[in-house]
Amino acid sequence: MNGIVKPRTRLRRGERFIAPIFFAVIMALLAAQLQVTAQTTPDWRFGAVEAFRSPNDARELNLGWERILFYWSEMQPSGPDDWNIFHVEDGWISTAAAQGRQVIGLLENTPRWATDGANQIGVPRGLELPVDDPNNLWAAFVRKVVKRYAGRIDHWIIWNEPDIEPPDDGIQWGGTVADYYQLVKVAYLAAKLENPNAVIHLAGLTWHHDVVHKRVPYLQRFINEAKKDPTAAANNYYFDVGTFHVYLTTDSVYDILQALYGVLRRNGLKHPIWINETNSPPSHDPLNPWRAPTFVTSLDQQADFLIHAFALGLAGGAQRIAVYKLIDIPAYPEGHPAFGLVRADSTRRPAYEAMKVITTYFRNTRSAKLVRTGSTEVVTLDRNGATTRVAWARGNTSANITLPAFADEGLIVALDGSTHSIKAVNGQYKLTLPGAKCDDPNYSCRVGGHPIVLVENEVTDPSTAATIQVSTATPPPEAATTTAGETATSVPTDTPTPSATPCPDCTPTPTSTPRPSDTPTPTETLTATLTSQPSETPASTATSQPTATLTPTPVVIAQKNPMPTFIPTRALSTAADGPPAELIVPGLAASVAVVVGALGLYLSRKKK
Numbered sequence: 001m002n003g004i005v006k007p008r009t010r011l012r013r014g015e016r017f018i019a020p021i022f023f024a025v026i027m028a029l030l031a032a033q034l035q036v037t038a039q040t041t042p043d044w045r046f047g048a049v050e051a052f053r054s055p056n057d058a059r060e061l062n063l064g065w066e067r068i069l070f071y072w073s074e075m076q077p078s079g080p081d082d083w084n085i086f087h088v089e090d091g092w093i094s095t096a097a098a099q100g101r102q103v104i105g106l107l108e109n110t111p112r113w114a115t116d117g118a119n120q121i122g123v124p125r126g127l128e129l130p131v132d133d134p135n136n137l138w139a140a141f142v143r144k145v146v147k148r149y150a151g152r153i154d155h156w157i158i159w160n161e162p163d164i165e166p167p168d169d170g171i172q173w174g175g176t177v178a179d180y181y182q183l184v185k186v187a188y189l190a191a192k193l194e195n196p197n198a199v200i201h202l203a204g205l206t207w208h209h210d211v212v213h214k215r216v217p218y219l220q221r222f223i224n225e226a227k228k229d230p231t232a233a234a235n236n237y238y239f240d241v242g243t244f245h246v247y248l249t250t251d252s253v254y255d256i257l258q259a260l261y262g263v264l265r266r267n268g269l270k271h272p273i274w275i276n277e278t279n280s281p282p283s284h285d286p287l288n289p290w291r292a293p294t295f296v297t298s299l300d301q302q303a304d305f306l307i308h309a310f311a312l313g314l315a316g317g318a319q320r321i322a323v324y325k326l327i328d329i330p331a332y333p334e335g336h337p338a339f340g341l342v343r344a345d346s347t348r349r350p351a352y353e354a355m356k357v358i359t360t361y362f363r364n365t366r367s368a369k370l371v372r373t374g375s376t377e378v379v380t381l382d383r384n385g386a387t388t389r390v391a392w393a394r395g396n397t398s399a400n401i402t403l404p405a406f407a408d409e410g411l412i413v414a415l416d417g418s419t420h421s422i423k424a425v426n427g428q429y430k431l432t433l434p435g436a437k438c439d440d441p442n443y444s445c446r447v448g449g450h451p452i453v454l455v456e457n458e459v460t461d462p463s464t465a466a467t468i469q470v471s472t473a474t475p476p477p478e479a480a481t482t483t484a485g486e487t488a489t490s491v492p493t494d495t496p497t498p499s500a501t502p503c504p505d506c507t508p509t510p511t512s513t514p515r516p517s518d519t520p521t522p523t524e525t526l527t528a529t530l531t532s533q534p535s536e537t538p539a540s541t542a543t544s545q546p547t548a549t550l551t552p553t554p555v556v557i558a559q560k561n562p563m564p565t566f567i568p569t570r571a572l573s574t575a576a577d578g579p580p581a582e583l584i585v586p587g588l589a590a591s592v593a594v595v596v597g598a599l600g601l602y603l604s605r606k607k608k
Helices: 002-039 055-061 090-098 137-149 177-194 208-212 218-227 233-238 250-266 299-315 350-361 581-607
Strands: 046-048 065-071 102-108 155-158 199-202 242-247 273-279 320-323 367-372 376-382 386-393 399-404 409-413 419-423 428-433 452-457 469-472 526-529
Touching (some): 046 350, 055 350, 065 090, 102 137, 137 177, 155 177, 177 199, 177 218, 177 233, 199 242, 218 233, 218 250, 242 250, 250 273, 250 299, 273 299, 299 320, 299 376, 299 386, 350 452, 376 399, 386 399, 386 428, 428 452
Parallel strands (some): 046 065, 046 320, 102 155, 155 199, 242 273, 273 320
Antiparallel strands (some): 367 376, 386 452, 399 428, 399 469, 409 419
């Protein structure tokens, strides 16, 4: 008897001692769940292509969106009754939702049975039929896929890079521009029939190929076809978002974006534009060498380019921006560059940490503006309580630059994420921008210089700053000459007479690259206003950083211009709305379940 009673007595004492502690721990975990979730809500503007291939890396980067390919030829390989649910795994989509990341689908690749043309690139049969006719094979597929994923995927890109035309390699669309217009129109009608919240994107355009072949820009040619259709204007020209891809050259990001917005503006359209692919892939990665590179990009330049591209994208009015891509695919074909922030063996390139700087210190941007001179570029991001400025030299000569201070001190953020403080002197920061590494034999200063990222707790309105002072010992000959004070509007606000002629100032210098980009004649300054989100402001301590005395050269900052209105979907909530429900609910449920279980265990034992 005594041998049995003593253990029970000891157990009850243990329960009385442990239970309060256990409850405290559980409640602390519950509070932590809510706190961590709220702090890590991604900014929906920043993404990476195919983030599902490395979800842990995607979560650490706090990406807001990703693009996933949906190949029609893989989903219905043998006929309209096929449905390969394993082509895109549901787990990829649910994981993205759990991490607060929105999935954007891209539909392409005609199956052999559905076209009289070439496999994968041929025009689908029945495209001219009504969308509810089963013989309109493309409409039937779009309706089925959009219905299946409604609410989980509401954004759909229709095909990819149709502006690559013969005789170029890499053709992905074998039809005419008129055929592509009909493809998009059918997709628009079919998708919205099944999901009224569906958002239809035009295919990502390269811009480069039209420049090389001296063609009217594909976007203009598409609009020309739409204007032949009397139903187009009443239906938003059968698309909701324009898209383009830009690679390799820093200035091309802003310049091509302005050229595309110019096409829309001249035709009276106000669609937003996304950058779905951007990168300057490394040509010389010791761990993943490219044996016969056609251009020169170092690992550090890849990281520099990402900072440039995302800053210029925001300044140019891009509604969203994604790097191509998060991780390399194993056994990538030899003779091609590897684009990933992460190598196939899961080791990270420096660009990975640069992307983390972007998602941390560019987040919550509500307006952005670019000041470009012949030797420097400075992008100012107003982050609703904080200010981030990104500055770099355009040529191979270093530049001294003076920036007006909006706070007594700021934080210099290195691209590896490390930081050090800088104290304003007489209301200014004096910085030296390293010259660009202009060693590419074909393209010279293709990637700008190593950027300096300056972050401040804002105490004055950054829009009140009128000048940025720049000094260079010898202006680089390759740097473009600009006229201070000109402004460019990123968002169309007027309705000019439609024109099929490409703008005269939008003729970039073509480059021959595996992922083409180009550099139009530089425009001056721009401010884009973005959707406001709560800011995250890093703490900083004072450390002065002197630079050489400058010879001031004033550059006027443009007035703010509105950015395109964000197209909402049910699949995403912004940071201003708090953490996504798909993150909070599972955490709450799990924590409550543990608390209830612990309480039940405690009470059941106490009754004994």
